[in-house]
Amino acid sequence: MLSKKATIGARVPKMNIEDAPLTSFHQRLTVYSSGGPFLDGYTLSIIGVALLQLGPRLDLGAVWSGLIGASALIGLFIGGFFGYVTDRVGRQLMYTVDLIVFIAGSIAQIFVGNAVELFILRLILGIAVGADYPIATSLLAEFAPRKHRGAMLGMQIVGWYVGATVAYIVGGLLIQFGGSEAWRWMLGSSAIPAIILVFMRKGTPESPRWLMSKGRKKEARKVVKEVFGENASVAEIAEDTQETSFRMVFSDGYLRRVLFVGLFEMFQVAPLFALYTFGPQVFKAYGIAQGGFANLGLIIISVLFLIGCIPALFLVNKMGRRPMIIWTFLAMTIGMLLLGLFPHGPLWIIFVGFFVYAIFSGGPNVLDWIYPNELFPTEIRGTAVGIATSISRIGAFVGTFILPIGLNTIGIGPTMMIGAIVTCAGLLVSIFMAPETTKKTLVEASSVDNG
Structure with a gap:
């Protein structure tokens, strides 16, 4: 046992924040950051239910239905480029500004009178949510210890599916009890969780990694000590940083990573977003009963997507990023094939197809949030995540736009x-391009020497 004198003279070891324990701060930040995905899932899904009413009210054809259903995705494409802004001015400020824009746009939807107005407002909502993706996830990644980073980032997709499920529940209740103008309240209801989120996020500190990248070492030390304790040090998060620029994102070292993340997300979310946006119409095409049963079916499918994320969160570190994305994409392809090969039943095969696709989508869904934030350094993380998100939303828009047209023409x-x-x-993109970043520090994972 050390004497009092020896104890006083002993040097307290510095804490490596990459190996820090999970704290209540990390848990709160994970929840706050998942607010953006929650709003995304809610906004995209509620329009599918609302279209059942507003389509006839606004006299929408297949083209306008597709445009309005996909308008938020166009906004997400634009909003992704705000990642560059957050790399320039910081994560903390943009963390709140985007939500204020979202709230205003949500409330304005209640008063729309035609398809053009609704298209523009949902475009604005998409921009706000698209901006939040690189902002919130970059902030979360830069605070997360490496042991917990995969689960913390992966939890963002849980927020998305919770938002989608809540949207179907709210939409179903309003369809049942809200009268002929219920669609207005459905669309305006997205303002409520956004307002709550603004107050929840109040007081969130700036990322110490971003502060260090801008030479603001004193501020970075203060944040690190407040979050991790007095014996925490900023030394291990120091990087050989460069000035934020689009040119760096598209340099030889990172261009392949941008293409990988953008392409695998694009091919994943194109069918998924289309199914979510036009779920009621898809169920109708399969001959599944409409009304309350169809809405219940949508809720069940949404819950299956959510459940599929749970094992992925637990296995992403044990199984590894690369094996997980390959095997789950294979299973998703099989599930989608069942839906395509048996359009007229039997009913159990259709539900098996949905089940397999939904459950195994958990792997890529979780990795949507992990890979982009691990593969790029601090000075371009937000920019790269935003660009990759924008690339993916091209596919999401195309899938969502053509699905109602496809249902009407080819079946x-x-x-x-x-x-x-x-x-x-x-x-195929995953087989040929997916790197392995499991158990690496953020600096190691984002180095061009890693894969």
Whole structure:
């Protein structure tokens, strides 16, 4: 046992924050950051239910239905480029500004009078949510210890599916009890969680990694000590940083990574977002009963997507990023093939197809949030995540836009076969391009020498 004198003279070892324990701060930040994905899932899903009413009210055809359903995705594409802004001015400020824009746009939807107005407002909502993706996830990644980083980032997709599930529940209740103008309240309801989120995020500190990258070492030390304790040091998060620039994102070392993340996300979310946006119409095409049963079916499918994320969160470190994305894409392709090959039943095969696709989508869904934030350094993390998100939303827009047109022209079977081909393309991208970042520090994972 050390004497009092020896104890006083002993040097307290510095804490490496990459190996810090999980704290209540990390848990709160994970929840706050998942607010953006929650709003995304809610906004995208509620429009699918609202279209059942607003389509006839605004006299929408297949083209306008597709445009309005996909308008938020166009906004997400634009909003992704705000990652560059957050790399320039910081994570903390943009963390709140985007939500204020989202709230205003949500409330304005209540008063729309035509398809053009609704298209523009949902475009604005998409921009706000798209901006939040690189902001919130960069902030979360830069605070996360490496042992918990995969689960913390992966939890963002849980927020997305919770938002989607809540949207179907709210939409179903309003369809049942809200009258002929219920669609207005459905669309405006997204303001409520956004307002709550603004107050929850108040007081979130700036990223110490971003502060260090801008030479603001004193501020970085203060944040690190407040979050991790007095014996924490900023030394191990110091990087050989460069000035934030688009040129660096598209340099030889990082261009391949941008393409990998953008392409695998694009091929994953194109069928998924289309199914979520036009879930009621897809169920109708399969001959599944409409009304309350159909809405219950959508809730069940949404819950399956959510459940599929749970094992992925636990296995992403044990199984590894690369094996997980390859095997789950393979299973998703099989599920989509079942939906395409058996458009007229039997009913149990259709539900098996949905089940397999939904459950195994958990792997790529979780990695959507992990890979982009691990593969790029601090000075371009937000920029790269935003660009990759924007690339992915091109596919999401195309899938969402053409799905109602496909249902009306070639039918549900061929439409789902196209979805299977797209999902298989994601499998091929993963086989040839997916790197392994498991158990690496953020500096190691983002180094161009890693894969």
